Amino acid sequence: MLSPARNRLTIPLLLLASTAAPVFWALPEDLPPLRSLGIILGWAGCGMLFGSLLLMLRETWLSHWLGGLAAMYRWHHRAGVIAYVVLLAHPLALAADALPASPALAWQTLSPFANGWAVRLGWLSLLLLMFGLAATFASRIPYRIWRWLHAALGIGVVLGLGHLLQLGIDEPVLPLLALAVLLLGWRFIRDDAGLAARPYIVRSATPIADGVVEISLRPLAQPIAADAGQFVVVAFHSGAGFRGCGQFHPFTISSIAGDGEIRIGVKALGDCTRHLQSIATGVPARVHGAFGHFLAGRPTTAQLWLAGGIGVTPFVALLRGGPLHQPTTLIYLYRSETDAAYLHELQTLAAADRLLSLQAYATGEEPPELASLLPASHDLSNRECHVCGPPAMVAAVRKALCQRGITTRHIHFENFDFR
Amino acid sequence: MNRLLPVLLLALAAPAAAGGPWRASETNTRGWQLMTPEERIEHQARIRGFRSYDECRSYQLAHHRLMEERARQRGIELPRGRRDVCEHLRQAAEPAARAD
Numbered sequence: 094m095l096s097p098a099r100n101r102l103t104i105p106l107l108l109l110a111s112t113a114a115p116v117f118w119a120l121p122e123d124l125p126p127l128r129s130l131g132i133i134l135g136w137a138g139c140g141m142l143f144g145s146l147l148l149m150l151r152e153t154w155l156s157h158w159l160g161g162l163a164a165m166y167r168w169h170h171r172a173g174v175i176a177y178v179v180l181l182a183h184p185l186a187l188a189a190d191a192l193p194a195s196p197a198l199a200w201q202t203l204s205p206f207a208n209g210w211a212v213r214l215g216w217l218s219l220l221l222l223m224f225g226l227a228a229t230f231a232s233r234i235p236y237r238i239w240r241w242l243h244a245a246l247g248i249g250v251v252l253g254l255g256h257l258l259q260l261g262i263d264e265p266v267l268p269l270l271a272l273a274v275l276l277l278g279w280r281f282i283r284d285d286a287g288l289a290a291r292p293y294i295v296r297s298a299t300p301i302a303d304g305v306v307e308i309s310l311r312p313l314a315q316p317i318a319a320d321a322g323q324f325v326v327v328a329f330h331s332g333a334g335f336r337g338c339g340q341f342h343p344f345t346i347s348s349i350a351g352d353g354e355i356r357i358g359v360k361a362l363g364d365c366t367r368h369l370q371s372i373a374t375g376v377p378a379r380v381h382g383a384f385g386h387f388l389a390g391r392p393t394t395a396q397l398w399l400a401g402g403i404g405v406t407p408f409v410a411l412l413r414g415g416p417l418h419q420p421t422t423l424i425y426l427y428r429s430e431t432d433a434a435y436l437h438e439l440q441t442l443a444a445a446d447r448l449l450s451l452q453a454y455a456t457g458e459e460p461p462e463l464a465s466l467l468p469a470s471h472d473l474s475n476r477e478c479h480v481c482g483p484p485a486m487v488a489a490v491r492k493a494l495c496q497r498g499i500t501t502r503h504i505h506f507e508n509f510d511f512r
Numbered sequence: 513m514n515r516l517l518p519v520l521l522l523a524l525a526a527p528a529a530a531g532g533p534w535r536a537s538e539t540n541t542r543g544w545q546l547m548t549p550e551e552r553i554e555h556q557a558r559i560r561g562f563r564s565y566d567e568c569r570s571y572q573l574a575h576h577r578l579m580e581e582r583a584r585q586r587g588i589e590l591p592r593g594r595r596d597v598c599e600h601l602r603q604a605a606e607p608a609a610r611a612d
Contacts, residue, residue: 119532119533121532121535123539124535124537132535191549201548201549201550208549208550208553260553260556261533261556261557261559261560261561262533262560263560
């Protein structure tokens with residue numbers, strides 16, 4: 094396991110390298126400043142896009158090296174946005190170079206109508222990147238539509254390389270084009286089509302709260318290797334009177350049995366997860382993972398766990414794995430008793446384990462009053478804090494803990510915020 | 513130990529050692545001022561695509577004739593390009609010729 098600091102630096106350094114390499118290769122000489130800037134921006138955006146493409150791969154070994162799938166997706170998104178902005182500035186800088194000569198010449202430089210396929214492909218690529226990014230920010234779009242809109246980004250990358258080929262730069266663009274197709278194909282075949290996933294079957298599905306079902310999955314071949322606190326990416330297919338959505342979604346493991354059977358907690362948060370509330374026994378599924386290291390390598394010091402809603406699942410998995418070895422306080426926040434998944438089981442576990450202190454609160458529709466819920470500063474010293482839940486709650490808790498003097502090194506968190 | 517990053521850094525650093533693409537500009541293209549942006553892009557792509565000196569030279573002469581004609585029509589003096597854009601192809605061909 095890498096140190097957290099090194100893990101945090103790996104992806105930014107990777108993106109820096111993927112951006113800097115093509116810029117150094119193509120660094121202009123003896124050209125006017127604005128034209129040079131335009132060229133640099135084009136190659137920088139291209140390199141940043143390749144970094145972003147690498148970060149979209151959902152592979153356990155890669156996520157381990159790069160600090161987790163959540164971090165990879167976060168940076169994939171950031172790199173995509175930065176690349177788009179930089180690439181949009183690329184033709185503008187080239188046009189600005191022609192502006193002192195005449196505005197008409199500047200417009201001719203930009204215009205897809207006044208130029209050949211080199212410029213047209215560049216603009217088409219930018220339009221597809223804009224389209225795909227707009228979809229990324231539109232969180233209300235149904236996931237199945239969102240996925241296809243997001244795929245426009247991949248086509249945009251290929252067209253962007255076509256723009257370079259039209260400019261007569263076949264070296265190193267042809268190898269780059271092959272690499273882009275390889276990365277996009279890898280993602281599509283291994284991750285989206287499920288080649289990297291393993292076959293499982295639904296053994297049982299038990300409703301455990303309003304809009305929450307716990308699904309037990311039995312492996313049909315070699316099971317995945319997983320630890321408590323990790324999550325898997327699962328697609329449920331059609332079978333046994335159930336029409337599966339076939340989309341891969343992340344779910345936290347709530348228990349791992351010796352024979353490889355896993356259980357996952359599924360909260361109705363979207364179309365597919367709502368549909369999964371009525372899943373039947375015998376439905377085939379494909380499981381990919383496991384990912385994440387949220388509760389891995391915990392020290393033996395006292396712990397504070399804070400869970401919001403379905404964010405309690407990784408803690409449940411750990412508690413089901415056996416008794417605790419350090420004093421642990423679990424603060425569990427939920428809207429109402431009927432929403433509280435695993436609550437009765439947690440109460441039973443807390444009653445049986447003297448090291449576990451459970452504090453469960455129904456917060457209603459308002460944000461929780463963290464000032465009164467969190468322990469005082471002197472009670473928090475020397476504690477490792479683990480927070481899991483919706484992004485807004487995690488951010489509020491991290492801020493409140495920092496205000497109580499807890500350093501970020503002692504705050505570990507996991508958001509449920511990536512698709 | 514994180515083995516991925518050094519490998520990727522080396523892989524990404526490799527192209528940085530090579531030279532970038534040839535670029536058409538005022539200094540190496542005769543009649544640059546008389547060309548449209550589309551012509552400049554096309555000219556640059558054509559020059560980049562040549563693999564032999566003769567092909568390049570034949571295109572270059574045709575280009576020069578066209579630019580001289582444009583300059584004559586506009587009644588202006590055509591500045592000479594300060595570099596021969598086909599020179600690199602002649603240099604590349606010479607060692608091979610000596611080897612024959």
